[in-house]
Each structure stands twice: as structure tokens, then as C-alpha cells.
Amino acid sequence: MxxxxxxxxxxxxxxxxxxxxxxxxxxxVGIFAVMCIIPFWMIIASSFSTxxxxxxxxxxxxxxxxSTYSYDLIFRSPAQLIGAYVVTVVMTIIxxxxxxxxxxxxxxALQRKDFPFRNGISFYIYFTSLFSAGLVPFYYLMVKVxxxxxxxxxxxxxxxxxxxxxxLMKNYxxxxxxxxxxxxKIDGAGDFRIFWSLIVPSMTPALAxxxxxxxxxxxxxxxxxxxxxxxxVTYRPLQYWLYNLINKVAALKNSLAATQLVLDDLPSETxxxxxxxxxxxxxxxxxxxxxxxxxxxxTVGAVKG
Amino acid sequence: xQLNLQAKPGxxxxxxxxxxxxxxxxxxxxxxxxxxxxxxxxxxxxxxxLPMPGAYIAFTKFNYNKGIFGSPFIGWKNxxxxxxxxxxxxxxxxxxFYNLVFILLGNFLQVLLAILLNEVxxxxxxxTAQSMMFLPYFxxxxxxxxxxxxxxxxxxGFVSNMVxxxxxxxxxxxxxxxxxxxxxxxxxxxxxxxxGTVIYFAAITGIDTSMLEAxxxxxxxxxxxxxxxxxxxxxPTVVIMLLFAMGGIVxxxxxxxxNLVGNNSLLFNTxxxxxxxxxxxxxxxxxxxxxxxVGLFQSVVGFAIVMIANGVVKxxxxxxxxx
Numbered sequence: 001m002x003x004x005x006x007x008x009x010x011x012x013x014x015x016x017x018x019x020x021x022x023x024x025x026x027x028x029v030g031i032f033a034v035m036c037i038i039p040f041w042m043i044i045a046s047s048f049s050t051x052x053x054x055x056x057x058x059x060x061x062x063x064x065x066x067s068t069y070s071y072d073l074i075f076r077s078p079a080q081l082i083g084a085y086v087v088t089v090v091m092t093i094i095x096x097x098x099x100x101x102x103x104x105x106x107x108x109a110l111q112r113k114d115f116p117f118r119n120g121i122s123f124y125i126y127f128t129s130l131f132s133a134g135l136v137p138f139y140y141l142m143v144k145v146x147x148x149x150x151x152x153x154x155x156x157x158x159x160x161x162x163x164x165x166x167x168l169m170k171n172y173x174x175x176x177x178x179x180x181x182x183x184x185k186i187d188g189a190g191d192f193r194i195f196w197s198l199i200v201p202s203m204t205p206a207l208a209x210x211x212x213x214x215x216x217x218x219x220x221x222x223x224x225x226x227x228x229x230x231x232x233v234t235y236r237p238l239q240y241w242l243y244n245l246i247n248k249v250a251a252l253k254n255s256l257a258a259t260q261l262v263l264d265d266l267p268s269e270t271x272x273x274x275x276x277x278x279x280x281x282x283x284x285x286x287x288x289x290x291x292x293x294x295x296x297x298x299t300v301g302a303v304k305g
Numbered sequence: 306x307q308l309n310l311q312a313k314p315g316x317x318x319x320x321x322x323x324x325x326x327x328x329x330x331x332x333x334x335x336x337x338x339x340x341x342x343x344x345x346x347x348x349x350x351x352x353x354x355l356p357m358p359g360a361y362i363a364f365t366k367f368n369y370n371k372g373i374f375g376s377p378f379i380g381w382k383n384x385x386x387x388x389x390x391x392x393x394x395x396x397x398x399x400x401x402f403y404n405l406v407f408i409l410l411g412n413f414l415q416v417l418l419a420i421l422l423n424e425v426x427x428x429x430x431x432x433t434a435q436s437m438m439f440l441p442y443f444x445x446x447x448x449x450x451x452x453x454x455x456x457x458x459x460x461x462g463f464v465s466n467m468v469x470x471x472x473x474x475x476x477x478x479x480x481x482x483x484x485x486x487x488x489x490x491x492x493x494x495x496x497x498x499x500x501g502t503v504i505y506f507a508a509i510t511g512i513d514t515s516m517l518e519a520x521x522x523x524x525x526x527x528x529x530x531x532x533x534x535x536x537x538x539x540x541p542t543v544v545i546m547l548l549f550a551m552g553g554i555v556x557x558x559x560x561x562x563x564n565l566v567g568n569n570s571l572l573f574n575t576x577x578x579x580x581x582x583x584x585x586x587x588x589x590x591x592x593x594x595x596x597x598x599v600g601l602f603q604s605v606v607g608f609a610i611v612m613i614a615n616g617v618v619k620x621x622x623x624x625x626x627x628x
Contacts, residue, residue, distance in 0.1 A: 134600020137359025
């Protein structure tokens with residue numbers, strides 16, 4: 001998608017309007033881009049600050065007095081943190097691989113021109129994004145009929161797929177030449193065999209993009225956890241753990257009960273920031289490597305034409 | 306968004322088929338493909354279709370122990386109550402109002418940034434700016450609420466602190482309902498602009514460069530190239546994005562609102578949307594009947610809006626329609 005677009009021959013002279021646009025561009029885009037990352041920086045900076053400094057001067061762009069006390073505290077009783085990480089990582093891995101497998105299989109079948117039920121099934125899936133029963137009946141069914149209260153399945157299952165991801169996948173597979181399927185048929189391979197050994201290897205960019213959407217959904221999940229995971233569940237997914245820490249001082253007290261701190265001394269502000277840094281860290285670290293797949297994916301799959 | 310799911314009549318049957326195949330013949334011939342779709346079919350059956358009969362809760366005085374169909378039927382009473390006290394219309398107003406502002410301001414900003422990005426010469430600047438803008442999209446709403454708290458909480462907030470240093474008095478935002486429409490809109494723009502910009506920027510890079518070069522050689526300046534070439538070329542993408550967004554005009558972004566506002570009832574008048582109300586009705590007040598009534602109302606209105614929007618678009622520009 002990159003370079004050819006901005007080929008500006010130097011011979012053509014640049015007039016006033018061009019210069020104006022260019023100047024405005026760098027300033028406006030630059031300011032917006034910086035505004036997008038400053039809050040992250042602030043969270044990290046304040047997590048390394050002392051509580052006293054924050055009480056005195058508020059959150060700042062640079063830690064006025066450097067301290068790793070809040071991290072020390074978290075790592076002094078790391079059971080909660082490790083538990084949350086394990087739950088999140090396991091769910092992300094299982095959910096993403098199973099979801100990706102089902103989505104790509106369905107996407108492939110639904111774009112096969114010789115599959116007589118493709119329009120019916122497509123509509124069956126798409127309709128769920130047009131009309132739903134709402135949260136209450138869904139909750140009732142999950143809790144009373146499926147018995148999934150306090151079960152990790154209640155978080156893992158609903159995030160496996162969405163109509164939008166299946167449609168996105170279907171559009172991707174459409175771009176793969178039909179001849180691949182035809183050649184597989186001629187060689188006598190079955191439909192699943194064609195999918196698994198011919199189609200899957202030729203759609204790694206699509207798998208990367210949709211896999212990343214799924215993984216991001218699992219990593220950032222707190223919604224189904226807040227609906228279904230009650231107080232009996234010891235280890236919560238990371239973001240829900242963070243949510244509780246931010247919103248409930250009681251949760252903070254519990255998570256540090258083992259350290260036997262006097263509660264007045266509790267550095268609640270820096271602790272929140274340190275927890276946030278730990279819960280988001282992997283995303284920020286992986287971001288530079290994965291964001292190009294998102295960009296590529298959106299370019300191929302989401303734009304008509 | 307490409308959502309062409311409409312049945313295209315002439316294409317379903319392969320031209321070579323002379324006789325109509327029987328249903329079971331088709332099933333047996335495509336049984337492997339059907340099996341491949343089965344997990345997805347089961348998924349949507351269990352999590353989307355089976356809850357649908359449960360919408361009956363909206364017409365009952367729900368009793369958890371008696372179950373859905375054991376609870377006494379009371380007809381439209383839940384809806385009458387929610388209309389009568391103005392609750393339903395307030396929720397609808399807030400939800401639609403926020404979405405309209407999100408959609409209009411958001412798309413404006415995204416198109417503007419995409420066009421500006423395209424004017425940038427330096428590859429490095431373009432790449433870096435795009436990466437930085439896209440980052441907030443990857444962050445959970447839980448963290449977003451912490452970022453906002455970090456900026457504007459009365460005691461320690463970054464902005465509060467700057468205001469105080471400058472000699473001003475910082476307003477107590479967490480007890481000011483009037484301030485939150487602005488805060489929520491700003492946060493939403495902050496979070497979603499990068500994503501939309503990437504999509505529009507991709508659409509721009511798809512435009513035939515020779516057109517732009519020809520315009521440049523003919524002496525068109527930057528403004529003219531944007532006005533007469535880039536904007537008309539972006540129109541289909543903009544229309545699709547707007548239409549797609551309009552279909553969801555009564556669906557609120559629960560994560561954003563609930564994390565920013567939470568159970569702070571001081572702010573509900575200007576910040577409560579359908580999703581947050583239903584969530585609280587269910588989780589805090591255990592009022593299944595009213596929560597369900599509001600949810601059903603939302604689904605029906607939303608469904609009608611999609612149908613109308615799609616019908617109108619089909620009449621004006623058939624190729625832009627969703628289905």
C-alpha cells in the first residue's frame with residue numbers, strides 16, 4: 001500500500017497552497033499522534049513515582065521522585081498477578097486457535113460457489129448481528145440453562161467468533177484464486193483436505209489479522225468476566241483484575257492482605273498505575289511487531305473495491 | 306465494509322445443471338462443506354438464537370425461581386412503565402445523540418487525517434504517526450478509564466494540576482453531568498480515530514495515482530486536488546462507513562461508558578445509555594423484566610432502522626446497500 005502514491009516529481013513547482021497544506025499537515029498530524037501516546041507514558045511514569053510525590057504534585061509527565069515500591073509490593077505477593085496472567089494467556093491461546101480454525105473453515109465453505117447452502121448459512125449468521133434478544137435472556141440462558149456461572153467457559157466461548165469476523169474471513173478467501181480448489185478436486189482431494197492443505201497455507205496474512213483480532217479480544221476481555229465470574233473465582237482475567245483493583249479498594253486490600261501492610265500506607269495511586277502497566281505491557285511491547293498485520297488486514301478485508 | 310450477503314439469483318445454480326437437484330441430494334453432495342460450517346452454526350444457535358425466545362421476559366413480572374415461562378404474563382406493562390416515567394426515551398436520546406456525534410465528528414476527523422497523511426512526504430513520519438494514532442485502539446476500556454482518571458481526577462489529575470498551577474480552579478468533573486458529553490466524545494475520538502484513519506488512508510492509496518499526477522501537471526494546487534479528486538474518490542468508502550455506522554445508531558459502546566461513568570448516578574442524566582441501563586438492571590438491581598424490556602425495545606428499533614436505511618440506500622444507489 002505504501003510508496004507509489006506519494007511520488008512528487010521535483011520538477012513541478014510547489015505553490016503557496018501546497019506549502020500551507022504541508023505545514024498544517026505536519027503540525028496537526030504530529031500533535032494528534034503525540035496526544036495518542038502521552039497518556040500511556042503518564043501511566044508508566046507515575047507507576048515509577050512515589051505515592052507522596054503524587055499526593056503532592058499530582059500525576060506528572062516525569063516521575064518527580066523515582067521509586068519501584070509499587071512493583072515491589074505487587075511482586076511480594078505475586079499469586080494474584082501470576083494467576084491472572086496464566087488465566088489470560090491460556091484463554092487467549094485456546095480461544096484464538098479454536099476460533100481461528102472455525103472461522104476460517106466456515107469462511108472457506110461460505111465462499112465456495114458450488115456450495116448450495118452458502119447464502120442460507122450466510123444469512124443465518126448475518127442475521128444475528130441485525131437482531132438479538134438482548135443481554136438479559138442471554139444472561140439467563142448462560143447461568144440457568146447452561147450453568148456457566150463462575151466458569152471460565154462463560155468467558156471463553158462467547159468470544160470465539162462473530163459474524164463480522166466470519167464475513168471478513170470470507171472476503172479474504174474470495175481473493176484466493178478459485179483454481180486452487182479446482183486443482184485439488186482434480187487430484188481427488190476432499191473439501192476439508194483442500195481447505196487444510198491448499199487454502200490454509202495460502203492465507204497466512206488473513207489468519208494473522210483475524211487471529212490478532214481474536215487475541216486482542218481475549219486479552220482485553222473484562223465484560224463477560226464481570227457478568228459471569230463472581231467472587232468465588234480466585235483468579236480473574238487480567239483486565240477484569242485491573243478493573244476490580246481500580247474500582248474497588250476492597251479488592252486492593254485483599255490482594256495485599258498477605259503483605260500485612262497498614263492500609264493508610266497503601267500507595268493506592270501508584271499501585272493502580274503499576275498494575276495497569278503490568279496488565280497492558282505485553283500489548284505495548286508486541287504492538288510494533290503486530291500492527292502492520294492489522295493495517296494490511298483492514299486494507300484487504302474491510303474496504304469495498 | 307463488504308457485506309454482500311444478498312442472494313444473487315442467477316448465480317446459485319450452476320449453468321450446466323439441467324435438472325433441479327433435490328434437497329437431500331444437495332445435502333449429501335456438500336456434506337463435508339456443511340460439516341465445516343457446523344461449529345459456527347451450532348455457536349450462533351446456542352448463543353444468539355436460543356436466547357431469542359427469552360425476550361418473553363419483557364412481558365412478564367419475572368420471578369427467577371419460577372423461570373421464564375412460569376413467571377406471570379403482564380403484557381405491555383413493563384414498556385408502559387418505562388415510557389411513562391420517561392426512562393426509555395432518555396436512554397434512547399442519549400444513545401442516539403452520542404452515536405451521531407461519534408459518527409459525524411469521527412468520520413470527519415478520520416477523512417481529514419487520512420488526506421493529510423497522504424500529503425506527508427517523509428515516509429518515516431507517515432509510518433510513525435500512523436502507528437502512534439492506531440495504538441489507543443488496542444487498549445482495553447478498563448485502561449482507558451484509568452487514563453481519563455489520570456488526567457482529570459480532582460486531587461491528582463494531570464490537567465487539574467496544570468489548571469491549579471496556572472491559578473485556575475479545577476472543576477470537579479466526576480460530579481458534573483454537563484461536562485461528560487464532551488469528555489466521552491473526546492475519549493471516543495481519541496480511541497477510534499486511528500482505526501478509521503487507517504481504513505480511509507488505505508482507500509486513498511487505492512486511488513489511481515495518474516489522476517493526481519495529471520491534475521498536478523495541469524496546475525491544480527493542493528486544495529484543488531483534494532477537493533476535486535481525493536474527496537470524490539473517497540465518497541463510496543465514506544458512504545459505506547456512514548451507512549454501516551447508522552445501522553448501529555441505537556447500539557451503544559458499553560465498555561467505554563461503563564468504565565468511564567460506572568455506577569456514578571450523579572452523571573446518569575447525560576451519560577446513561579441503553580447498554581449501561583440494562584447492565585445495571587441485571588447486575589445491580591436484578592430487575593430482569595425492565596432490563597429485558599429495554600433490550601428488546603433496542604433490538605426492534607435497531608432492526609427497523611437498518612431495514613429502513615438499507616431500503617432507502619437501495620433506492621438511491623443500489624450498489625451501496627448492505628443486503
